[in-house]
Amino acid sequence: MLGRDTAAAYRGLIADVAGRLSERFAAVERPWTGPAPADLAPAVAAVDLDRPLRSFEAAFDEVGELYLDDAVWFHHPRYLAHLNCPVALPAVAAEAVLAAVNTSVDTWDQSAGGTLIERRLVEWTAERIGLGPDADGVFTSGGTQSNLQALLLARDEAVERALLKHEGDVPLRGVEVLPRLRVFASPHSHFSVVKAARLLGLGEDAVITVPADDWFRMHPAALDAALETCREQGLIPAAVVATAGTTDFGSVDPLGPIGEIAAAHGVWLHVDAAYGCGLLVSAEHRGLLKGIERADSVTVDYHKAFFQPVSSSALLVRDRAALRHVTHHADYLNPAEGAVPNQVDKSLQTTRRFDALKLWLTLRTLGPDAIGSMFDRVCDLADRAWDWIASDPRFEVAAPPSQLSTVLFRLAGADDEGHRKAREALAASGEGMVAATRVEGRIALKLTLLNPETALGDIVRVLEALARHGKTAREES
Known part of the structure; x- marks a missing residue:
């Protein structure tokens, strides 16, 4: 166990x-070795x-064979697949600190200064957003948890308002309100919105x-009409979810007009x-x-977008109440x-890592400014x-230019199976990694760029390899 008597052993182990x-x-020469589950299982x-095993060294060697030899290296400049970023060195050093001290940021008597550091970072982020003097928030495990908690707050606020407005002779119960609540989001919002509901x-x-x-x-006029229809049907709008950086397209909803409409409807x-926070x-x-x-x-x-190790997310609210x-x-x-x-008073979690230290x-x-420059x-x-x-001419774009850092495209003349084979062959070759999604029912390949060390030459190298693998797939079909 790590303690006073094992401090020297700890130093040697970490070194x-x-x-x-x-x-x-x-x-590292390639982002991945491309094994299938059956290869490693x-x-x-x-x-x-x-x-x-006989020693930690032997155990670490085993982990090298089972995990590190075939790990996906997000820092590699030809890793262009998902929203995974290379991580800032100060944050990696912070991971060593928070893991060793093992602080749990739930109550003051378990975290002390850690509580204050997290609160200061929440305050700083809220100031960057412009939420006002009553803002607050808490660090979470990721965007899915943050969205879940946000919609929980929205749900309970809507239920409270409905109960206060009820004028019937028979008291209304919160459980009776729930079936009438509605959440509004674009078709490109994160899947966690539906999951949270x-x-x-x-x-x-x-x-x-x-x-x-x-x-x-999201189309503001369509939102306004949907909210009107909701009320006409006797339903209760509980929340509008706008997205600043959709996962597939990097799109930012028109936040100003959406905010005006939500305010007008009292929603x-x-x-x-989660993705677009780098814009802050x-x-x-x-x-x-x-x-x-x-x-x-x-x-x-x-x-x-802040180049932190997983996990490091937060939910900010305008009104701490x-x-x-x-x-x-x-x-x-x-x-x-x-x-x-006590941070546990505002969190869905009890025991919680001191992830704020990494950002601090x-x-x-x-x-x-340096973080913003990397995101730019x-x-x-x-x-x-x-x-x-x-x-x-070997490619075709599948969507307009992104507002953030994704690019959707197709191999000219390739069908869905051709795209699947080309993408899998690319990953297996170690020449690069790209993601895939669907646009208007058809598969499209996706570059997700979150590595400031990636250059256009790296991307071109991956695209050239994709074109070659696509051609091979067509010839073999």
């Missing part, structure tokens, strides 16, 4: 692991977890899809900025977030008469990649 990992990072299944007892059908424009952004506005520190593209200050709640994922909906007092933990700040050390070492770099690179693809 050994750091040395081994640094050698691997220095030697037998070796993992064969491990007898009831019989430990299901978990919150509203059901998937409670999410009303608001049409989007040709740039995959909670949640902005899912952007010198070039901050204007895309105009109107976000009208939100009642905002999701940010520092482990995307809304967080009462997740507060529960336990005598052994956070009694109601307690006078110290990154900001104090690099500063927000990947957004600008996406524009250049889109132009290159649009000019090459």
